[in-house]
Amino acid sequence: MTTASALSATVGIVAGSGALPxxxxxxxKARGIKPFxxxxxxxxxxxxxxxxxxxxxxxxxxxxxxxxxxxxxxxDIVFIGGLVRPALSEIRLDFGTLRAIPAIASALxxxxxxxxxxxxxxxxxxxxxxxxxxxxAPELLMPEGSITRRTPDEGEKADIAKGRDLMxxxxxxxxxxxxxxxxxxxxxxxxxxGTDGLLARVARxxxxxxxxxxxxxxVLVKMPKITQDLRFDLPTLGPKTIDGIITAGLAxxxxxxGRTLVAEADVMTAKADQADVFVIGLPA
Numbered sequence: 001m002t003t004a005s006a007l008s009a010t011v012g013i014v015a016g017s018g019a020l021p022x023x024x025x026x027x028x029k030a031r032g033i034k035p036f037x038x039x040x041x042x043x044x045x046x047x048x049x050x051x052x053x054x055x056x057x058x059x060x061x062x063x064x065x066x067x068x069x070x071x072x073x074x075x076d077i078v079f080i081g082g083l084v085r086p087a088l089s090e091i092r093l094d095f096g097t098l099r100a101i102p103a104i105a106s107a108l109x110x111x112x113x114x115x116x117x118x119x120x121x122x123x124x125x126x127x128x129x130x131x132x133x134x135x136x137a138p139e140l141l142m143p144e145g146s147i148t149r150r151t152p153d154e155g156e157k158a159d160i161a162k163g164r165d166l167m168x169x170x171x172x173x174x175x176x177x178x179x180x181x182x183x184x185x186x187x188x189x190x191x192x193x194g195t196d197g198l199l200a201r202v203a204r205x206x207x208x209x210x211x212x213x214x215x216x217x218x219v220l221v222k223m224p225k226i227t228q229d230l231r232f233d234l235p236t237l238g239p240k241t242i243d244g245i246i247t248a249g250l251a252x253x254x255x256x257x258g259r260t261l262v263a264e265a266d267v268m269t270a271k272a273d274q275a276d277v278f279v280i281g282l283p284a
Contacts, residue, residue: 010034011136012074012128014065016081017043020140020236020263024080025052027137036072038065043082066126076131077123079232120231132231133261142237142281144257147269150278152252156219159184160254160282163221171225177235180250182218187211195222195237199244206249215249216276223256223282230259237279238263242271252278259284 011028015021015037021044025035037044037054049056055068069077120130133140146152152160159181166179166186176190180202187205190198199220205211222235235255245253252272260281262268272279 007033007131007136008073008075010036010073011131012036012038012069012072012077014038014040014077014079015044015049016040016079017045018081018236018263019048019238020261021081022048022051023140023263024078024133024137027139033136036074038068040081062122066123066128069128070126074128076129076136078131078133078136080133120229130231133234134230134258140261140263142255142257142260142262144281144283146278146280147265148252148272148277148279150252150273150276152219152254152278152280155183155217156251156278159219160221160280162186163219163254164223164282167221167223168226171227174225177224177233178220178222180218180220180248182211182213182250187218195220195241196244199241199248199250202248202250203244211249216251218248218250220245220248220250220253221255222253222260224259234259234261236261236263237268238265239268239271242268242275242277242279245277246275250277252280254280254282256284257281 011033013021013024013035021037025037028035035052037049037052039049039054039056041056041058053072055072057065057068123130162184163179163181163186166181166189167177170176170189176198178190178195178198179186180188180198188198188202193201202211206215220241222237224230224233224235237253237255237260241253258281269279
């Protein structure tokens with residue numbers, strides 16, 4: 001882990017959608033480090049971006065991005081926020097992108113972890129260092145133990161353990177980061193639709209009578225892949241996740257402590273407690 005004193009005086013935040021990029025920016029400011037936001041067009045919230053020093057960049061503008069990061073003195077870079085994986089045909093080409101096309105094409109041929117590691121390699125060749133949330137804003141990581149009034153019972157602990165085993169077995173295939181287990185049965189695995197889509201699918205299966213367990217049973221388990229580069233794409237949960245768990249009729253969620261991002265933790269915990277849903281950080 002990189003200490004605050006080892007970080008550059010200005011840290012670049014390559015920002016996608018959601019609130020987390022701006023939570024990171026606020027925490028950096030509180031530590032006396034200047035955040036500079038490189039907001040990705042079509043994803044970042046303009047109203048939030050305007051609160052910080054920033055530049056807008058389009059997907060694939062490698063030359064523009066590296067030039068701006070160098071101008072602003074950002075040696076250290078963090079990637080945070082939601083982003084839909086682009087097709088190569090959707091990347092806006094500039095001269096820097098054209099030079100990096102072989103590396104970009106290679107990165108796009110793998111899974112998401114391969115893609116993000118490939119981007120990190122491109123930036124490293126330009127003299128930048130990609131750091132993780134654990135380096136710049138460890139306060140946003142899930143702690144170990146329950147953060148809600150309710151805790152999982154023995155059956156729910158067994159479901160969590162089964163979910164962890166399954167996600168570990170799937171890790172080499174670089175697929176989703178979440179699974180739903182109800183009373184020992186794996187009922188749904190995350191795919192390209194993401195966690196929100198996974199929970200909506202479970203809710204639909206309940207409505208259709210395909211899941212017969214009573215509401216209030218079953219767990220969502222989210223965890224990074226075993227070989228995942230922890231600087232990128234950490235599993236994330238927040239108030240919207242709790243909404244999905246409630247709609248899906250689940251008892252709660254288990255995530256890996258220190259390897260999961262929490263958005264709007266106070267709001268999320270209050271919502272979970274109100275719905276009698278548990279949120280627990282599992283030992284890494």
